[in-house]
Amino acid sequence: MDLENQKRVKDFADQYGAENLVVVLGAAEGEAAGLAAETVTAGDPTFAGPLTGVQLGLKVYHVVESEFKSEVDQEVYEDQVGMMEMVLDVDDIVSEMTDIRGQYSKF
Amino acid sequence: MSLFKDKKVIVIGDRDGVPGPAIEECLKSTDSEVVFSSTECFV
Amino acid sequence: MNYPVVKGVGYALIHTPDMIIHNGTTQTTERITNPDSEYLKNLNKFIRSYNEVLSYVPNQVYIGNKTPKDLEKIDMPWYDKKSSISERFGKFGEIMPQDEFIGLIKISDAFDLVYLEESFTTKIKEKLLNHPLFKEDIESIKSGVEIEKIKKLVDDHAETLYHEGKLVGCVKRAHDIDSNLTAHILFENLVVKASGILALKNLISKSNIKAEEIDYVIECSEEACGDMNQRGGGNFAKSIAEKCGAVNATGSDTRGFCAAPVHALIQASALVKSGVYNNVVIVAGGATAKLGMNGKDHVKKDMPVLEDVLGSFAILVSKNDGKNPVIRTDLVGRHTVGTGSSPQAVITSLITAPLDKAGLKITDIDKYSVEMQNPDITKPAGAGNVPESNYKMIGALGVKRKDIERKDLLDFVKEHGMQGWAPTQGHIPSGVPYVGFAMNDLTVGEYNRAMIVGKGSLFLGRMTNLFDGVSVILERNKGKEDKSVSEDTVKKMIAESMRKLASQFLEEQE
DSSP: OOOHHHHHHHHHHHHOOOOOOOOOEEEEEEEHHHHHHHHHOOOOOOSSSSSOHHHHOEEEEETHHHHHTTTTTTHHHHHHTHHHHHSSSSHHHHHHHHOOOOHHHOO | OOOSTTEEEEEEEESSOOOOHHHHHHTSSSSSSEHHHHHHHOO | OOOOOEEEEEEEEEHHHHHHHHHOHHHHHHHOOOOOHHHHHGGGGGOOHHHHTTOOOOHHTTTTSSOOOHHHOSSSSOTTTTOOOOSSBOEEEEEEEEEHHHHHHHHHHHSSOOEEEEEEEEEHHHHHHTTTTTGGGGGGGGBBBBHHHHHHHHHTTOOOEETEEEEEEEEOSSOOOOOOOOHHHHHHHHHHHHHHHHHHHHHHHTTTOOOOOEEEEOOOOSSSOOTTTTTTTTOHHHHHHHHOOOTTOOOOOOOEEGGHHHHHHHHHHHHHHHSOOSSSEEEEEOOOGGHHHHHHHHHHHTTTOOOOOEEEEEEEEHHHHHOOEEEEEEEEEEOOTSOOSSHHHHHHHIIIIIHHTTTOOGGOOOOOBOOBBBBHHHHTOOOOHHHHHHHHHHHHHHHTTTTSOGGHHHHHHHHHOOOOOOOOTTTTBBBBHHHHHHHHHHHTOOOOOEEEEEEOOGGTTOOOOOOOOOEEEEEOOOOOOOOOOOOOHHHHHHHHHHHHHHHHHHHHHH
16 A cells, blocks of 8 residues: 555544544455555555554455445445446455455454 | 444545545445545556 | 548667666665665566567567567466567667667767766667667767766766666766756656657658658656756657757647646647648657566566566657548547546546547447556556456446447457557556557558547646546548549639530520
């Protein structure tokens, strides 16, 4: 995850408390989604950014997951994300996200 | 229970997936506040 | 309508192994945040040689010795396979080795900022003497200096130039306090200028045009040249034109992140179609910052660092010659301020809006040239297969519009898409790599239409959260439209009318 974005996540966790944050991802691939999810839960696995070794355990979801989809206006979702459901490997993304959350999410 | 009710949301979009502003549009219908939104570009 | 045509192209790659280490931002950042990292220590072992770079199929496609169709026949990954053609020179241009390019940087230097070591200078002058395009430029290299002088300059803020692990030169800063004339910025600017020159010189030598016939040059890279009072003043275009002998040209720079080349192509077409100019060239060089951008991921997967070349290109747009593919200036797609950022809105504005205007279906475009990044590079880095994603998005929109059925989506991708072959040099892969092939496919080949699509991530500049993109359709030339009537015919028509009038008078008099 971009180093500047990592810094912002860390700062907001300090400001609002990790339990009050939710991270929503739009990554194009399962691998990228998993990497971002791991960064905001277990810490930056590439040891490159401010979240290295920082275990925020944040709630994190990808937009194609049902947990996100079910909470938002369906028409808006269809307009904004609908087409990408045909393009992205949804199963792969869901599998990565579920895996990471299962291991590292605290909330 | 709602995932987003009263929560602060951080959006990390992807230029080749779903970009930040598109995710924000979806979140408008929830009871949450987007505190940060960005779109990453890896190419 | 008398559309302008694509009349020539030039594409060049430059192998820059040492510049990966010293100038790629992934590596320079790592040196700051983690100077003792294993990655930096072992990086050398993962850098390819010049011959390996020549034998890499995507590189041979870039310079036109192989086609996108050839690439499709080879299973991925490609980096472990040797190309059946491994030539330095190709139909569209060449793959230049690093030492000669350092010489070209010196040739591009108009302010004595570049210093090269004496024995290195002697060697590359000899090499460049054998290069068909740079024989006359050798004198501007002059003689080199002692290595001690270079080391002293490096100690005094100069940017290093390395070759085969040895210090061979440097680029001085142009000002002691101006932060826009630092050695680093001047180095990057000289690189984009030099690589642009390489592409344009190749275009001129391979196309039916003389340098003096070029009226205007549009440069469309992503660098900025200026000083502290005008940071992005610009006009790389004219500096490149100067070095290529385009004595009757002026120019300007167009900026639009990665979408700039297609913006420039449309602007060039408009200038020619409206008659402002006859021959307009668009040109862009490469970026050292992006070298080895995904190096960490490549090395982690025990792959060579595949981002080891700079890319550059040039395209000539001229008046309709009745032969070359036309640029349909009336079928332009554009992502506007009001388009929105959803992928669906983006693809609609870029792809289907111009198709609708022409009453065409998504399947009426034979090939879409989108962001043609090489997936050999991007997949291992978690960035996916960018061209394929784009094709799936176009297909998905086609499904929504009922142009194609859902079950035919993957077939659509195969028939109307291509595997990516361009290096991840930002603007370089964006739409334009296919234009050289389109010149063949839309004339002697079997296609009728291609769409060239460019996209740009404007938000990276922190001025707007907006995305950007433009597209234009290239089409097979239907032959010169001769709506004009010849002078002879006009004379005959007048004579005939006067005869008729004369006989009428005679009849009335009788």
